[in-house]
Amino acid sequence: MQESKRPLNIVVLVKHVPDTQFDRHLSGPGHTLDRSESILSELDEYALEAALQLAEARGGQAAGNMVTALTMGPDAAVNAVKKALQMGAYQGIHVNDAALAGSDAAATSAVLAAAVRHAAGPEQDLPDLVVTGMASTDGETSLVPAQLAERLQLAQITFASELEVADDESGAAVVSARRDGDSYSETLEAPLPALVSVTDQANDPRYPNFKGIMAAKKKTVTVLSLQDLGIDPAEVGLDGAWTTVAASAPRPPRSAGTIMTDDGTAGVALVDYLASRKLI
Numbered sequence: 001m002q003e004s005k006r007p008l009n010i011v012v013l014v015k016h017v018p019d020t021q022f023d024r025h026l027s028g029p030g031h032t033l034d035r036s037e038s039i040l041s042e043l044d045e046y047a048l049e050a051a052l053q054l055a056e057a058r059g060g061q062a063a064g065n066m067v068t069a070l071t072m073g074p075d076a077a078v079n080a081v082k083k084a085l086q087m088g089a090y091q092g093i094h095v096n097d098a099a100l101a102g103s104d105a106a107a108t109s110a111v112l113a114a115a116v117r118h119a120a121g122p123e124q125d126l127p128d129l130v131v132t133g134m135a136s137t138d139g140e141t142s143l144v145p146a147q148l149a150e151r152l153q154l155a156q157i158t159f160a161s162e163l164e165v166a167d168d169e170s171g172a173a174v175v176s177a178r179r180d181g182d183s184y185s186e187t188l189e190a191p192l193p194a195l196v197s198v199t200d201q202a203n204d205p206r207y208p209n210f211k212g213i214m215a216a217k218k219k220t221v222t223v224l225s226l227q228d229l230g231i232d233p234a235e236v237g238l239d240g241a242w243t244t245v246a247a248s249a250p251r252p253p254r255s256a257g258t259i260m261t262d263d264g265t266a267g268v269a270l271v272d273y274l275a276s277r278k279l280i
Contacts, residue, residue: 009068013071013131013148014070040083046134048067052206072112073100082221085221087205095115107236111231111236129195130148160197
C-alpha cells in the first residue's frame with residue numbers, strides 16, 4: 001500500500017473526567033460521579049495526538065483536513081474541548097443537555113453516534129475516522145468505542161498502539177493499526193470510514209504552548225442539544241440507562257496496620273503473618 005495524502009475528516013472523542021489526584025465521590029439519587037474537580041481524560045490525549053499527526057502529515061487544515069474534538073456533558077465539560085483546541089484540534093463540538101445527566105455507556109454511545117454524524121458535515125454521511133482513547137479514566141469500561149462503532153456500522157480497531165492511513169491497490173483508503181499483546185503484535189486493517197481506539201503507547205501527546213492557547217480562543221465550539229440531534233430525552237439520562245447503581249457507600253478508612261519490632265524474631269513473625277493471610 002502507498003501512503004495516502006488525501007484530506008481526512010477526523011472526529012476525536014474527548015471526555016471531562018474527575019482528576020485522579022483527588023478522591024472520587026458518588027452523589028445524588030442516581031449515585032452519579034461528582035465531577036466538580038475534572039480535567040480532560042489523559043487517555044484521550046493520545047487519541048487527539050494520533051489524529052493531529054495524521055492530519056498534519058497531509059498538510060493540516062490548510063489542505064482540507066479536519067480534526068474535531070467532540071464531548072458530551074454539562075457546562076463544565078466544554079473545558080475538555082478547550083484543552084483539545086489548545087493542543088491543536090481545529091474545532092470543537094459540545095453536546096450539552098440537562099437530560100443527559102446519569103447517562104450510561106449505552107445512552108452515551110447513542111448520543112455520540114448522532115453527534116458524529118453531525119460532525120461529518122453536509123458532504124459526508126460519516127467522517128473518515130473516529131478516534132478514541134482506549135478507555136475513560138472514570139468508568140474504565142472501554143465500552144463506548146465498540147458500541148459507537150456498532151451504532152454507526154463502522155469497522156472498528158481497538159487498542160491500537162500505532163496507526164496510519166494508506167491507499168490499497170485499488171486506490172481505496174485503508175487504516176492500518178498495530179495492536180500489541182503480551183507476547184505478540186498484530187497488524188489490522190480496515191477500509192475507511194472506521195473507528196480506532198488507541199492506547200497510551202501510541203505516541204507522546206503534545207503540551208499546549210502559548211501560541212496554541214491563544215489560537216484556541218479563536219476556534220469554534222458548536223453546542224448541540226438533544227433536540228438538535230433528534231434524540232428523545234427519555235432514551236438518555238437515568239431513565240434511559242440500561243444499568244443503574246443501586247447503592248453506594250464511602251470507602252472505609254484504612255486501618256493502622258501491624259507494626260513489628262525487630263527483637264531478633266521479626267523475620268519469623270513476618271513469615272507467620274503473611275502465611276496466616278495466605279499471601280505466601
